[in-house]
Amino acid sequence: xxxxxxxxxxxxxxxxxxSKSFHPYFEEALxxxxxxxxxxxxxxxxxxxxKSKKPLLxxxxxxxxxxxxxxxxxxxxxxxLPAMDNADLRRGFKxxxxxxxxxxxxxxGDALNSEAFNQIANAPLHNDIKVELIKALGSNGGIDGxxxxxxxxxxxxxxxxxxxxxxxxxxxxTAKLIAASLKMGAIxxxxxxxxxxxxxxxxxxxxxxxxxxxxIIDETQSEEQAGKTTQHDGAxxxxxxxxxxxxxxxxxxxxxxxxxDELNSFDLTLKDSLNDLLLKYIYRHKN
Amino acid sequence: xxxxxxxxxxxxxxxxxxSKSFHPYFEEALxxxxxxxxxxxxxxxxxxxxKSKKPLLxxxxxxxxxxxxxxxxxxxxxxxLPAMDNADLRRGFKxxxxxxxxxxxxxxGDALNSEAFNQIANAPLHNDIKVELIKALGSNGGIDGxxxxxxxxxxxxxxxxxxxxxxxxxxxxTAKLIAASLKMGAIxxxxxxxxxxxxxxxxxxxxxxxxxxxxIIDETQSEEQAGKTTQHDGAxxxxxxxxxxxxxxxxxxxxxxxxxDELNSFDLTLKDSLNDLLLKYIYRHKN
Numbered sequence: 001x002x003x004x005x006x007x008x009x010x011x012x013x014x015x016x017x018x019s020k021s022f023h024p025y026f027e028e029a030l031x032x033x034x035x036x037x038x039x040x041x042x043x044x045x046x047x048x049x050x051k052s053k054k055p056l057l058x059x060x061x062x063x064x065x066x067x068x069x070x071x072x073x074x075x076x077x078x079x080x081l082p083a084m085d086n087a088d089l090r091r092g093f094k095x096x097x098x099x100x101x102x103x104x105x106x107x108x109g110d111a112l113n114s115e116a117f118n119q120i121a122n123a124p125l126h127n128d129i130k131v132e133l134i135k136a137l138g139s140n141g142g143i144d145g146x147x148x149x150x151x152x153x154x155x156x157x158x159x160x161x162x163x164x165x166x167x168x169x170x171x172x173x174t175a176k177l178i179a180a181s182l183k184m185g186a187i188x189x190x191x192x193x194x195x196x197x198x199x200x201x202x203x204x205x206x207x208x209x210x211x212x213x214x215x216i217i218d219e220t221q222s223e224e225q226a227g228k229t230t231q232h233d234g235a236x237x238x239x240x241x242x243x244x245x246x247x248x249x250x251x252x253x254x255x256x257x258x259x260x261d262e263l264n265s266f267d268l269t270l271k272d273s274l275n276d277l278l279l280k281y282i283y284r285h286k287n
Numbered sequence: 288x289x290x291x292x293x294x295x296x297x298x299x300x301x302x303x304x305x306s307k308s309f310h311p312y313f314e315e316a317l318x319x320x321x322x323x324x325x326x327x328x329x330x331x332x333x334x335x336x337x338k339s340k341k342p343l344l345x346x347x348x349x350x351x352x353x354x355x356x357x358x359x360x361x362x363x364x365x366x367x368l369p370a371m372d373n374a375d376l377r378r379g380f381k382x383x384x385x386x387x388x389x390x391x392x393x394x395x396g397d398a399l400n401s402e403a404f405n406q407i408a409n410a411p412l413h414n415d416i417k418v419e420l421i422k423a424l425g426s427n428g429g430i431d432g433x434x435x436x437x438x439x440x441x442x443x444x445x446x447x448x449x450x451x452x453x454x455x456x457x458x459x460x461t462a463k464l465i466a467a468s469l470k471m472g473a474i475x476x477x478x479x480x481x482x483x484x485x486x487x488x489x490x491x492x493x494x495x496x497x498x499x500x501x502x503i504i505d506e507t508q509s510e511e512q513a514g515k516t517t518q519h520d521g522a523x524x525x526x527x528x529x530x531x532x533x534x535x536x537x538x539x540x541x542x543x544x545x546x547x548d549e550l551n552s553f554d555l556t557l558k559d560s561l562n563d564l565l566l567k568y569i570y571r572h573k574n
Contacts, residue, residue, distance in 0.1 A: 083389035102370035117404035118425025138405025147398040
């Protein structure tokens with residue numbers, strides 16, 4: 001798994017988006033947030049699924065994994081804009097609108113959004129596969145996926161959501177792109193439709209589980225334990241505030257068990273490949 | 288030509304992007320700027336080329352034309368943001384960040400950007416064609432096309448550009464998407480590669496010509512004559528300020544003649560199809 005991550009990281013650094021022009025810093029800005037990136041979680045989900053069935057196609061799938069990371073990265077850049085989270089730091093570096101200016105942050109985000117699809121279209125894979133990949137990314141990363149989740153998150157920041165609304169928010173904002181990453185791996189590896197759908201549904205459950213766990217960790221762990229800023233905010237739309245701490249832990253336990261069962265239901269090679277990446281997260285709210 | 292525009296307009300209104308959620312206005316915002324749209328110039332370029340060789344494929348190409356219009360529309364929405372032009376009005380309506388809020392304008396733009404590619408991927412056309420279309424849109428509408436043009440336009444707003452830099456700006460900001468529209472029509476209609484490239488180069492010339500003409504019209508016509516706000520701004524990066532008025536008119540004449548020759552070089556049906564749309568513009572700076 002570490003080798004795969006290293007290979008992908010090398011590929012990414014060798015294939016940063018280019019724009020040859022006389023603009024003093026736009027090209028540098030294009031690469032900044034891509035280079036700064038953390039776990040490469042979505043690319044690794046995709047590549048792990050590919051590896052389990054078509055290991056010879058892993059390198060062919062690198063442009064697809066890079067496209068996924070570009071789409072995810074553009075969403076972070078735009079989420080950090082002054083009109084949204086107005087964040088100063090991301091992945092330990094200055095956000096683009098702080099380092100350069102707001103125009104650059106908007107345009108780098110726009111560029112990475114379009115380029116995500118261009119990367120997939122130019123991958124050394126069969127055209128039938130590439131069209132399916134673009135549909136999966138477009139529908140889960142777009143209007144009826146990540147975007148409506150983010151729009152709801154922003155609009156309802158100071159208004160109480162019902163439980164089903166909070167689930168809708170996180171399924172769209174986060175879980176759908178995770179689910180798409182697994183499904184896109186299955187499309188490249190040419191798993192049957194049933195496996196594609198089961199991987200997708202598993203991804204939705206994993207994405208939702210992560211969010212419930214985050215809410216629990218915010219409530220129960222110190223910043224040192226969690227290794228990140230934790231917030232105890234009673235007004236926030238969170239599973240802990242809606243269900244109480246015990247209720248949220250029960251929900252997380254139930255969902256974690258479901259995820260574990262789903263993971264165990266996959267073919268051995270697929271299960272092994274995903275275990276490496278995912279098993280350590282499934283019960284992290286209990287640590 | 289009017290019939291084709293009417294059919295496309297009907298198609299667009301029947302196929303506005305949907306997001307079914309409990310957000311109070313995001314879905315309405317998604318459609319606002321698409322519905323408000325003017326001449327549908329890029330879709331009509333694409334459809335005119337398709338019509339000249341494969342009239343039976345025109346309806347199959349409507350999703351592609353809609354994708355083009357979505358990409359163009361997202362760029363206008365983001366150009367109007369407070370950090371860029373800070374515009375109050377667009378196509379006679381309030382801009383999205385004025386009617387709703389900045390978050391909505393950013394996210395609607397992001398959604399239309401991704402959805403442009405999703406529309407093409409879902410069009411009833413052969414997968415080989417769709418992949419080529421996505422490459423053409425991604426490369427001309429993205430990092431090395433429209434985006435770098437816009438980044439340069441913003442960065443050098445108050446700094447003088449050389450002639451070749453001003454040409455670079457407008458070729459990237461405007462001409463490449465016009466050229467891509469013609470080329471994408473040729474891809475759908477399965478014109479040979481030579482014709483695809485000639486249409487692309489013709490589109491670059493047409494896009495550049497329009498910009499020189501706009502600069503001349505800003506200098507020479509009253510707002511009533513031009514039918515729009517005209518600016519006589521000596522500090523602006525414009526062809527008139529760089530070449531003088533006579534020099535700019537000479538350039539426009541030379542380029543208009545080149546465009547006319549290029550138009551005449553195409554097969555009769557292609558030429559006729561484009562004449563309807565373009566001939567009236569080629570000498571408009573002389574009116």
